[in-house]
Amino acid sequence: MKYLTDQMLIEVYHRAVxxxxxxxxxxxxxxxxxxxxxGHTQVVSA
Structure with missing residues (x-):
């Protein structure tokens, strides 16, 4: 996980869902x- 940027983490999360x-x-x-x-807004808006 530590190698993922915040943006990549959010993208992976959305893709997994x-x-x-x-x-x-x-x-x-x-x-x-x-x-x-x-923040929640960062996760939702990605």
């Missing part, structure tokens, strides 16, 4: 988004 990937993987991405303090 769209593809309905494993919920545990999506939660891992969500946890990283929260850890980096990426």
């Amino acid at each position: 769209d593809l309905q990937l494993d919920p545990d993987f999506i939660e891992l991405l969500n946890t990283e988004i929260k850890r980096r303090n990426i």
Whole structure:
């Protein structure tokens, strides 16, 4: 996760949700988004 930029992380998160990937993987991405303090508006607008 540390090699992903914030923008890449958001894109991966959206792609994982769209593809309905494993919920545990999506939660891992969500946890990283929260850890980096990426605001909700940044995640929604990406």
